[in-house]
Amino acid sequence: MQFVVRGLLGLALLGGAAYVMGDFSTSDSRNRVLVFGIDGGTWAVIEPMIEAGELPNLARFYNDGVHGEFRSRPPALSPVVWSTIFTGRLPGDHGVKDWKTSHSTHRKVKAIWEMTSDRSLKTYVFNVPSTWPAQEINGVMVSGFPLSGSTVGGNTGGVLTLDALDDRTTAAVYRLNALALRPQAVPLEVGAWSPWVKVKFPARKAAxxxxxxxxxxxxxYFSPFYRIDDELVVTYPSDLRKTQPERMGEFYIPEGPGWSLHAEADTPEYLYDHLVDVSRVQTATARGFVGDDWDLFIYVNTLVDRVSHPYWAYFQPQAFPEMDARKAAKYSEAVRNAYRETDRQLGQVLEAVGSEDFYFVVLSDHGFGASNNAKSMIGTHRFEGIYLFAGPGILGSEGPRINIEDATPAILYLLGLESAQDIAGKLPESLLSVHGPAREPIASYETLAKPGSDLPVDAATWEQLRGLGYVDGAPRRKD
Ligand SMILES: [Zn+2]
Known part of the structure; x- marks a missing residue:
C-alpha cells in the first residue's frame, strides 16, 4: 500500500506529471539507494572519531549497518578505482587504466548509472571522478574531475601584493581583473576571506x-580563476545551470585548487580553507537535487582526499622525522577537520532527502597513509578503503573485506536488479539478509559495443592533474 500513497502524493504534488506513474507502474515497492562517496576515506581516522562522537551522521549508519575494508587495487588512482567501483569490472576491461585514460570517453563498458538508466530508474550522479564529459542518463549528471578548461591561468592560485596586480609580469587573469579584485581585497582584515568575486577573461570569452x-x-592569496561561463559544460542536461538555477546555485566549481604547489615546506592554512569552500559549493548542488524522486543517487565528496594529500604529515608527524613540531601542532587537526566537515555536509545532504526510505552506502576508492618517501611529507593512497551499507534488512556488524569491484553487484542487488555474467564483482554475502538469494545474473548489460577512446587526455586536463600533484612531465599530445 505504500506505493499507492506515494504515487498519489507524487501526482498531487506534480499535477499529474506522466513520469510519476511510469516510475511506479513496474513494481509495487521501490528500493532507493543513496551512495555517498568519501574519496580517500580511511577507517583508521574515522573509527576513533566515531567513538569520540565527532562524526554523528556517519555514526548513525556505522552503528546500524555492515561495514568493513573495501579493498582497492593497483593502480589506486581515483578515476581508475571509481570506474572499477561503478562498473564492477577491472581496468583492463573498463578501459580507464591510468591518468592518460581518465575521461568518461575512455570507458568501454557501462557504468551502473547506464544500467539503471536502461531500466528506466531515475539516476543522479554527482562529482564521480572520471565522469567528464557528462553523459546522457535517465536523470542528472554533474561531472567530477579530471576535466579540461575549468580554470583559466592555472589551477593553484597565487600570493600577490595589491601593487603587483598592476605589474605587467603578473598573470593576466589577475592583472585584467584588478578593478574587480582590488575593492574586495582592500577592506579585508588580516586572515579574512572575500566573498566570491565575479571575474572575466575576455581573450578566452571566459567568465x-x-x-x-x-x-x-x-x-x-588569490584563488584560481574558476570558469563559470556556458562554454564550460559539466552537466547533463547541458543547460542545467540555466534551467535549474535555484538548485545548481549561482555557479558550480567542478574541481578546487591544486594542492601540489602549496604542499610541503610550509603548507599554508588558506589551502585548507579554500578546499572547504569548494567542497561546500559542490555539496550545495548535490543537496539541491537530493530531494527529488530518484532511485539511485551517487555523490562523491572529494574533500578528505584533497586535504589528506597535503596535510597528512601533520596528522601523523611520527612518520616524518623531519616534521617541525611547531608546524605539526599548527595543522594537526586539518585532516580530522576535513572529516568533520564532510560529516556536516553529509548531514545537510541527508536532511534534504526528506525521507528515511533508502539504502545508504558509503564507499571510498582507497585509504590514506604516510608517504614512504620520508622527504616527501605528504599523504599517499593506500589499498585499505572503506565500505558501509545500511538500510532495511541490513544487520549492523563488522563485515568481511570486500573488493572494489563488488560495489556494483551490491548496489544492483539493493536496487532489486540482477548482476551480469560479465561483471567481475561478487555480491557481498552480508547483504543477503535484505532480499534473500540474488536473482540469476543476466548475460550482460552491454547492448552495443562501445569502443572507448585510447587517445590520451588533452593538455589542459594534464595541467589540472599536475596542479593536483598526480602527474609530472608533459602529456603525450598537445591540442
Ligand atoms: Zn588522491
Missing part, C-alpha cells in the same frame, strides 16, 4: 569566480 584571503599587511 569566472575567485576568492581572496588577506595573509598579512601586504600579501593576499
Amino acid at each position: 569566472g569566480v575567485m576568492k581572496i584571503k588577506r595573509l598579512d599587511d601586504d600579501s593576499y
Whole structure:
C-alpha cells in the first residue's frame, strides 16, 4: 500500500506529471539507494572519531549497518578505482587504466548509472571522478574531475601584493581583473576571506569566480580563476545551470585548487580553507537535487582526499622525522577537520532527502597513509578503503573485506536488479539478509559495443592533474 500513497502524493504534488506513474507502474515497492562517496576515506581516522562522537551522521549508519575494508587495487588512482567501483569490472576491461585514460570517453563498458538508466530508474550522479564529459542518463549528471578548461591561468592560485596586480609580469587573469579584485581585497582584515568575486577573461570569452584571503599587511592569496561561463559544460542536461538555477546555485566549481604547489615546506592554512569552500559549493548542488524522486543517487565528496594529500604529515608527524613540531601542532587537526566537515555536509545532504526510505552506502576508492618517501611529507593512497551499507534488512556488524569491484553487484542487488555474467564483482554475502538469494545474473548489460577512446587526455586536463600533484612531465599530445 505504500506505493499507492506515494504515487498519489507524487501526482498531487506534480499535477499529474506522466513520469510519476511510469516510475511506479513496474513494481509495487521501490528500493532507493543513496551512495555517498568519501574519496580517500580511511577507517583508521574515522573509527576513533566515531567513538569520540565527532562524526554523528556517519555514526548513525556505522552503528546500524555492515561495514568493513573495501579493498582497492593497483593502480589506486581515483578515476581508475571509481570506474572499477561503478562498473564492477577491472581496468583492463573498463578501459580507464591510468591518468592518460581518465575521461568518461575512455570507458568501454557501462557504468551502473547506464544500467539503471536502461531500466528506466531515475539516476543522479554527482562529482564521480572520471565522469567528464557528462553523459546522457535517465536523470542528472554533474561531472567530477579530471576535466579540461575549468580554470583559466592555472589551477593553484597565487600570493600577490595589491601593487603587483598592476605589474605587467603578473598573470593576466589577475592583472585584467584588478578593478574587480582590488575593492574586495582592500577592506579585508588580516586572515579574512572575500566573498566570491565575479571575474572575466575576455581573450578566452571566459567568465569566472575567485576568492581572496588577506595573509598579512601586504600579501593576499588569490584563488584560481574558476570558469563559470556556458562554454564550460559539466552537466547533463547541458543547460542545467540555466534551467535549474535555484538548485545548481549561482555557479558550480567542478574541481578546487591544486594542492601540489602549496604542499610541503610550509603548507599554508588558506589551502585548507579554500578546499572547504569548494567542497561546500559542490555539496550545495548535490543537496539541491537530493530531494527529488530518484532511485539511485551517487555523490562523491572529494574533500578528505584533497586535504589528506597535503596535510597528512601533520596528522601523523611520527612518520616524518623531519616534521617541525611547531608546524605539526599548527595543522594537526586539518585532516580530522576535513572529516568533520564532510560529516556536516553529509548531514545537510541527508536532511534534504526528506525521507528515511533508502539504502545508504558509503564507499571510498582507497585509504590514506604516510608517504614512504620520508622527504616527501605528504599523504599517499593506500589499498585499505572503506565500505558501509545500511538500510532495511541490513544487520549492523563488522563485515568481511570486500573488493572494489563488488560495489556494483551490491548496489544492483539493493536496487532489486540482477548482476551480469560479465561483471567481475561478487555480491557481498552480508547483504543477503535484505532480499534473500540474488536473482540469476543476466548475460550482460552491454547492448552495443562501445569502443572507448585510447587517445590520451588533452593538455589542459594534464595541467589540472599536475596542479593536483598526480602527474609530472608533459602529456603525450598537445591540442
Ligand atoms: Zn588522491
